[in-house]
Amino acid sequence: MIDKRVANADVAVTGLEDGMTVLFGGFGLSGIPENAIAAVRKRGTRNLTCVSNNAGVDGFGLGLLLETRQVKKMISSYVGENAEFERLMLSGELEVELIPQGTLAERCRAAGAGIPAFYTPAGYGTEVAEGKEVRVFNGKPHLLEHAFDASFAFVKAWKADPAGNLVFRGTARNFNPLMAMAGKITVAEVEEIVPLGSLDPNHIHVPGIFVHRLFQGEHYEKRIENRTVRPRP
Amino acid sequence: MIDKRVANADVAVTGLEDGMTVLFGGFGLSGIPENAIAAVRKRGTRNLTCVSNNAGVDGFGLGLLLETRQVKKMISSYVGENAEFERLMLSGELEVELIPQGTLAERCRAAGAGIPAFYTPAGYGTEVAEGKEVRVFNGKPHLLEHAFDASFAFVKAWKADPAGNLVFRGTARNFNPLMAMAGKITVAEVEEIVPLGSLDPNHIHVPGIFVHRLFQGEHYEKRIENRTVRPRP
Amino acid sequence: MALDKNGIAQRIAQELRDGWYVNLGIGIPTLVANYIPQGINVEFQSENGILGMGPFPWEGEEDPDLINAGKQTITALPGAAFFDSALSFGMIRAQKVQLTVLGAMEVSDNGDIANWKIPGKMVKGMGGAMDLVASAENIIVAMQHTNPKGESKLLSACTLPITGVGCVKKVVTELAVLDIDPERGFVLLERAPGVSVEEIVAKTAGRLVVNGEIPEMKL
Amino acid sequence: MALDKNGIAQRIAQELRDGWYVNLGIGIPTLVANYIPQGINVEFQSENGILGMGPFPWEGEEDPDLINAGKQTITALPGAAFFDSALSFGMIRAQKVQLTVLGAMEVSDNGDIANWKIPGKMVKGMGGAMDLVASAENIIVAMQHTNPKGESKLLSACTLPITGVGCVKKVVTELAVLDIDPERGFVLLERAPGVSVEEIVAKTAGRLVVNGEIPEMKL
Numbered sequence: 001m002i003d004k005r006v007a008n009a010d011v012a013v014t015g016l017e018d019g020m021t022v023l024f025g026g027f028g029l030s031g032i033p034e035n036a037i038a039a040v041r042k043r044g045t046r047n048l049t050c051v052s053n054n055a056g057v058d059g060f061g062l063g064l065l066l067e068t069r070q071v072k073k074m075i076s077s078y079v080g081e082n083a084e085f086e087r088l089m090l091s092g093e094l095e096v097e098l099i100p101q102g103t104l105a106e107r108c109r110a111a112g113a114g115i116p117a118f119y120t121p122a123g124y125g126t127e128v129a130e131g132k133e134v135r136v137f138n139g140k141p142h143l144l145e146h147a148f149d150a151s152f153a154f155v156k157a158w159k160a161d162p163a164g165n166l167v168f169r170g171t172a173r174n175f176n177p178l179m180a181m182a183g184k185i186t187v188a189e190v191e192e193i194v195p196l197g198s199l200d201p202n203h204i205h206v207p208g209i210f211v212h213r214l215f216q217g218e219h220y221e222k223r224i225e226n227r228t229v230r231p232r233p
Numbered sequence: 234m235i236d237k238r239v240a241n242a243d244v245a246v247t248g249l250e251d252g253m254t255v256l257f258g259g260f261g262l263s264g265i266p267e268n269a270i271a272a273v274r275k276r277g278t279r280n281l282t283c284v285s286n287n288a289g290v291d292g293f294g295l296g297l298l299l300e301t302r303q304v305k306k307m308i309s310s311y312v313g314e315n316a317e318f319e320r321l322m323l324s325g326e327l328e329v330e331l332i333p334q335g336t337l338a339e340r341c342r343a344a345g346a347g348i349p350a351f352y353t354p355a356g357y358g359t360e361v362a363e364g365k366e367v368r369v370f371n372g373k374p375h376l377l378e379h380a381f382d383a384s385f386a387f388v389k390a391w392k393a394d395p396a397g398n399l400v401f402r403g404t405a406r407n408f409n410p411l412m413a414m415a416g417k418i419t420v421a422e423v424e425e426i427v428p429l430g431s432l433d434p435n436h437i438h439v440p441g442i443f444v445h446r447l448f449q450g451e452h453y454e455k456r457i458e459n460r461t462v463r464p465r466p
Numbered sequence: 467m468a469l470d471k472n473g474i475a476q477r478i479a480q481e482l483r484d485g486w487y488v489n490l491g492i493g494i495p496t497l498v499a500n501y502i503p504q505g506i507n508v509e510f511q512s513e514n515g516i517l518g519m520g521p522f523p524w525e526g527e528e529d530p531d532l533i534n535a536g537k538q539t540i541t542a543l544p545g546a547a548f549f550d551s552a553l554s555f556g557m558i559r560a561q562k563v564q565l566t567v568l569g570a571m572e573v574s575d576n577g578d579i580a581n582w583k584i585p586g587k588m589v590k591g592m593g594g595a596m597d598l599v600a601s602a603e604n605i606i607v608a609m610q611h612t613n614p615k616g617e618s619k620l621l622s623a624c625t626l627p628i629t630g631v632g633c634v635k636k637v638v639t640e641l642a643v644l645d646i647d648p649e650r651g652f653v654l655l656e657r658a659p660g661v662s663v664e665e666i667v668a669k670t671a672g673r674l675v676v677n678g679e680i681p682e683m684k685l
Numbered sequence: 686m687a688l689d690k691n692g693i694a695q696r697i698a699q700e701l702r703d704g705w706y707v708n709l710g711i712g713i714p715t716l717v718a719n720y721i722p723q724g725i726n727v728e729f730q731s732e733n734g735i736l737g738m739g740p741f742p743w744e745g746e747e748d749p750d751l752i753n754a755g756k757q758t759i760t761a762l763p764g765a766a767f768f769d770s771a772l773s774f775g776m777i778r779a780q781k782v783q784l785t786v787l788g789a790m791e792v793s794d795n796g797d798i799a800n801w802k803i804p805g806k807m808v809k810g811m812g813g814a815m816d817l818v819a820s821a822e823n824i825i826v827a828m829q830h831t832n833p834k835g836e837s838k839l840l841s842a843c844t845l846p847i848t849g850v851g852c853v854k855k856v857v858t859e860l861a862v863l864d865i866d867p868e869r870g871f872v873l874l875e876r877a878p879g880v881s882v883e884e885i886v887a888k889t890a891g892r893l894v895v896n897g898e899i900p901e902m903k904l
Contacts, residue, residue, distance in 0.1 A: 001737075001764045002704050002726050027514045027551070028537040030530060053551075080590035090588070098589065101513065102555030102597030106348070109552040113771070114778020114820055115339070116370035118351040120559065121600040125631035127583075128596060137349035137379075146370075158531075163728075163737070163764035169435060170531035170548055171515045177550045181775065197763030202402060203436040205550075207736045207766035209706050209728070209781045222530035228538040229525040234518075234545045235485050235507050260733045260770070261756040263749055286770075313809035323807070331808065334732065335774030335816030342771040346552070347559020347601055353778065354819040358850035360802075361815060391750075396509075396518070396545035403750035403767055404734045410769045414556065430544030437547035438769075440517045442487050442509070442562045455749035461757040462744040 001196055004164035004188075004214040009039035012187045012213045016045050016152055019072075023108065023148065023179040024052035024062060025155035029225045031172030032061050035189045035217035036154035041065055047072040051148060053104060053175055055079040060223055069093070077101035081225075100128060103145055105178055110147035112181020112210065117146045153183025156217070157206070160190040161199050164208030173205065180206045189217045234429055237397035237421075237447040242272035245420045245446045249278050249385055252305075256341065256381065256412040257285035257295060258388035262458045264405030265294050268422045268450035269387035274298055280305040284381060286337060286408055288312040293456055302326065310334035314458070333361060336378055338411055343380035345414020345443065350379045386416025389450070390439070393423040394432050397441030406438065413439045422450045467660045468640040469683075474608050476501040476685050477656075478567055478638050481606060482508050486564040489513065489598060492536040494608040495567035509543075511563055513594040515554050518546030535594065555594065559601040566602035568595065570609045570634075572624045575651035575672030577634040579607060580626035592629060599630030611639035611669050618671035620644070620652055642666045643683060650675050656683045686879045687859040688902075693827050695720040695904050696875075697786055697857050700825060701727050705783040708732065708817060711755040713827040714786035728762075730782055732813040734773050737765030754813060774813065778820040785821035787814065789828045789853075791843045794870035794891030796853040798826060799845035811848060818849030830858035830888050837890035839863070839871055861885045862902060869894050875902045 006012050013036060016022070022040075026032030040048075041064050050071050056062035065071050066084050073095035079085055088094035099107075100122040110118055119142035123129050133144040155176040158169035166188055168176060180186050188211045239245050246269060249255070255273075259265030273281075274297050283304050289295035298304050299317050306328035312318055321327035332340075333355040343351055352375035356362050366377040388409040391402035399421055401409060413419050421444045469477065475497035482488065482498075486508045490496050499510060499521075510519040512534040519534060520541035528539040542548075557563060572580040579599055582592040599605060612618055620637065637644045643656040651673025657666060659682050667674060688696065694716035701707065701721060708730045709715050718740075721727060729738040731753040738753060739760035747758040761767075776782060791799040798818055801811040818824060831837055839856065856863045862875040870892025876885060878901050886893060 001762070002706075002728055028533060030514075030533050030537070076591060078591035078593040086588050096589075098591045100592055100596035100600075101551070101594035102558060105551035105555050106346070110351075112779050113339075113775030114780065115351050115353060115775075116373075116375060117368075118343075118348050120348060120597075122559070122597040124600060125578075126596060126629060127627050128592075135350075140349075142349060161764055165764065165766050167435070168548075170529065170542075171512075171533055172531040173435075173548055173550050174515050175551050178552050181779065200436075201735075201737070201761055201765040201767050202400070202406075203433075204766035204768070207768060207772075207776070208764070209730070209736055209776055224528055224530050224533075224539060226533070226537040226539070227528055228522045228540075229528060230522045232524050232526075234543070235487075235509055261752060263733075263752050263756070309810060311810035311812040319807050329808075331810045333811055333815035333819075334770070334813035335777060338770035338774050345560050346556030347561065348556075353816075355778070355816040357819060358797075359815060359848060360846050361811075394545055398545065398547050401767075403748065403761070404731075404752055405750040406767055406769050407734050408770050411771050414560065434516075434518070434542055434546040434548050437549070440547035440549060440553075440557070441545070442511070442517055442557055457747055457749050457752075457758060459752070459756040459758070460747055461741045461759075462747060463741045465743050465745075 001163050003162050004208060004211050005162055006213045006215050008215055009035040012036065012215050013039045013043055015185065016040065016043060018045055019047045020151040021049040023150045023153040023182055024050055025176035025179045027053050027174035029061050029223050031156050031174050031176055033154040033156040033189050034220055036187055037062065037064055041068055046070050049073040051075040051150060053077050053101060055082055055085050057082050057225065058084050075099065077104050105175060107145055107148045108175060108178035108182045112178060115147060117144055120145055148182055150182060151184050153179040153186040155180045155186065155188050157188055157190045159192050159194055160188060160214055161194055161196050163196060164188065164211030164214050165199055165204040166206035166211065167199060167203065168205050177206045180210050185212045186210055187213045189215055191217065191220060234396050236395050237441060237444050238395055239446045239448050241448055242268040245269065245448050246272045246276055248418065249273065249276060251278055252280045253384040254282040256383045256386040256415055257283055258409035258412045260286050260407035262294050262456050264389050264407050264409055266387040266389040266422050267453055269420055270295065270297055274301055279303050282306040284308040284383060286310050286334060288315055288318050290315050291317050308332065310337050338408060340378055340381050341408060341411035341415045345411060348380060350377055353378055381415055383415060384417050386412040386419040388413045388421050390421055390423045392425050392427055393421060393447055394427055394429050396429060397421065397444030397447050398432055398437040399439040399444065400432060400436065401438050410439045414443050418445045419443055420446045422448055424450065424453060469658050472497055473685060474638050474640060477643065477683055478606055478608055479503060482506050487511055487562060488565045489563050491568040493569045495569060498567055513554050513558060515549050515551060516542060516546060518543045555597050558597055561601060561603055563602060564604060566598050566605045568605060568607055570607045572619050572621055572626050573607050573634050573637055574621050574624045576648045577632040577646045578624050578628050579630050579634050580624040580628045582629050583627045595629050599633045605634050606636045606638060607634050608638055611641045618669050620670045620672050622672040641669065654680050656681055658683055688877045691716055692904060693857050693859060696862060696902050697825055697827055698722060701725050706730055706781060707784045708782050710787040712788045714788060717786055732773050732777060734768050734770060735761060735765060737762045774816050777816055780820060780822055782821060783823060785817050785824045787824060787826055789826045791838050791840055791845050792826050792853050792856055793840050793843045795867045796851040796865045797843050797847050798849050798853050799843040799847045801848050802846045814848050818852045824853050825855045825857060826853050827857055830860045837888050839889045839891050841891045860888065873899050875900055877902055
């Protein structure tokens with residue numbers, strides 16, 4: 001067994017340098033690597049290009065790295081609901097590249113699958129298509145899109161074994177498995193590290209080969225962004 | 234719940250017509266759709282183009298459809314160990330297209346993911362590259378490969394629920410999930426259909442949306458092609 | 467009388483067919499799930515990674531690991547499946563989802579849709595909308611017929627940056643149900659109870675086809 | 686004395702490094718797993734869909750759902766994972782596998798490899814070999830130095846249809862360990878115990894660099 005465990009989040013972000021491109025798992029505030037984000041903030045690394053479907057909210061998630069001006073550029077599909085983000089963007093302190101959510105996912109998956117580029121119909125005929133090669137397949141125009149090239153990926157899973165095999169829970173899975181595949185150095189944080197052999201090998205979402213560093217998060221707030229309920233009858 | 238169950242294998246192959254392109258899951262003899270193959274043989278459909286990593290052996294797996302001359306063309310990565318196959322190929326009764334295993338898998342996955350084409354390094358500089366577009370990414374030449382366009386996919390899973398959610402076991406998974414995604418009509422056969430709600434939604438390998446027809450196989454031989462053991466100490 | 471949001475959702479729900487997988491956008495589209503006709507089985511996909519989405523949880527049973535694309539807490543029905551974002555958009559692009567219902571700021575009479583960006587305003591992003599509209603074969607737009615200034619949102623050409631080209635098949639507003647025929651434009655099929663054809667004509671800026679008697683919607 | 690198959694495997698096993706994921710081809714490469722050096726943790730990947738492959742099962746415990754790429758019945762170690770063929774070749778193309786050991790019919794002095802097809806003979810297919818050689822950064826070929834007719838398999842250019850271009854980094858035969866430097870050709874590193882440099886020179890048809898004293902392998 002190749003043991004992927006490191007001591008803590010601070011050790012896990014070793015080697016992260018100014019100017020790097022970094023993938024952050026999560027959708028909204030669900031399944032985000034809370035402890036890695038805190039460690040990146042503590043480390044103070046600057047000028048990061050962050051690829052994440054969303055940009056967190058004020059004071060939580062990636063909002064914490066926006067607050068400290070550690071982010072040079074966000075690559076996301078949706079960045080609403082974040083006043084600090086809006087202020088930085090409008091003042092020109094933050095670059096933003098918006099790309100379709102499915103393309104974002106597939107560009108991560110492509111990186112992790114050794115596919116340098118692929119064609120997708122998403123965005124044809126829109127601003128997103130500017131400067132991109134268009135090719136018609138089956139009578140329908142498609143855009144050429146490229147795999148991401150990221151130094152680090154920070155992902156959050158539910159459980160892992162010491163070999164780095166990851167299991168996710170519910171819709172907290174989202175971008176995490178794809179970004180785990182795509183990182184040159186993939187740091188996975190989990191709620192629980194279980195003993196080797198206790199995960200069913202049929203039900204591993206991300207095999208440990210994709211994970212370079214693994215740690216158990218100290219605390220998870222798991223904040224809910226949009227609480228909707230049915231009143232009890 | 235959208236119920237995908239059909240009565241049996243014969244009903245499941247309804248609509249299969251001469252000349253169609255069909256995907257068959259399995260690697261070697263592991264995870265092959267034994268009951269669907271038998272039903273296709275019984276149906277007598279001819280001139281099929283079969284996409285399958287392997288071509289079965291004499292008298293088992295796809296060997297059963299070669300025996301009855303129902304296959305016009307095989308698209309595979311490896312076709313060894315089959316005397317009838319060799320005879321048909323050498324006599325010109327069977328066309329064969331050999332493609333790299335990873336490309337075969339990715340072309341299925343692409344079809345099921347709505348990606349019409351992608352670039353892969355596999356086969357560059359070899360016979361496989363003949364007639365294909367070459368493009369350099371990151372200093373390395375790649376080939377343009379296209380998604381399969383198949384009318385039917387026959388796959389074999391371990392368990393399913395009535396909604397068609399599939400779970401595989403061990404390395405019998407292989408091409409099955411990808412082909413399940415890729416079929417215009419996907420027929421899944423399983424060893425056991427379990428009650429709705431008894432599969433963990435975190436551990437579905439193929440969501441039922443990809444499965445059109447589901448049945449429980451009557452009998453599985455699950456023949457072993459290459460039995461290797463350690464003598465007990 | 468013009469429909470309210472629930473009325474629009476209820477009318478769209480009549481388009482559901484047994485055995486369909488359906489993706490509902492944020493806003494009015496979400497309400498469609500409340501009006502599934504009797505005897506119809508459909509399953510809801512949310513593009514962040516679930517098939518078999520159920521209603522909101524009971525108070526106190528919210529789970530941060532279980533949300534929909536609007537980041538709302540939800541539940542999973544028996545037979546549900548969770549998956550990653552690549553598989554989720556894979557099934558969308560591969561047209562495994564039979565119906566997509568979206569809101570829009572503008573729709574043109576050839577089926578273009580604009581629903582992600584207003585120049586000069588803070589851009590929030592397209593999320594999954596561009597993937598959905600580029601791939602879905604059956605897109606219904608749920609929206610108000612006019613914007614808050616009273617200007618038509620059914621145009622001959624979108625004025626806002628578009629989300630997708632020639633993709634919308636049907637529009638349901640508080641006033642009318644209209645098909646889109648790229649050759650002829652908006653084809654008026656039904657009007658809301660008590661709404662006149664004249665009002666719809668007056669509030670539709672794009673090409674509009676009105677053929678014969680236009681029936682009232684049945685809700 | 687020339688090595689036997691186990692000797693070749695044993696020498697290749699010395700190339701293993703702690704923490705590596707390794708893909709072993711059919712034949713001699715499979716034997717490498719029997720000689721993992723003490724204190725080294727490696728995991729074996731088989732491209733049909735397993736990481737953490739263990740030894741053959743005990744007699745009577747064979748499982749038809751658990752085979753390797755050579756279709757042999759195998760076992761899974763604690764911490765193993767099963768996956769589909771797309772993910773399997775994804776990790777291969779994305780260079781997550783640190784070492785690939787393959788057999789070959791011919792290798793050229795610029796690193797081309799031919800191991801899938803002999804014109805005029807029944808073609809069995811390339812299986813996963815073309816994907817592996819196109820992507821792996823570290824490929825060791827395990828093979829006999831000459832073919833059954835006594836002709837060198839280490840050539841200036843492959844005569845058989847190639848499997849991949851300029852990809853082989855090292856060759857281990859029953860006679861020698863050779864690096865491939867595309868600029869200079871085969872670089873002789875070690876000779877089998879008792880085998881002379883002259884014999885290696887005589888049996889190597891491609892460019893061969895022999896620099897200084899060539900040590901014997903230590904097994």
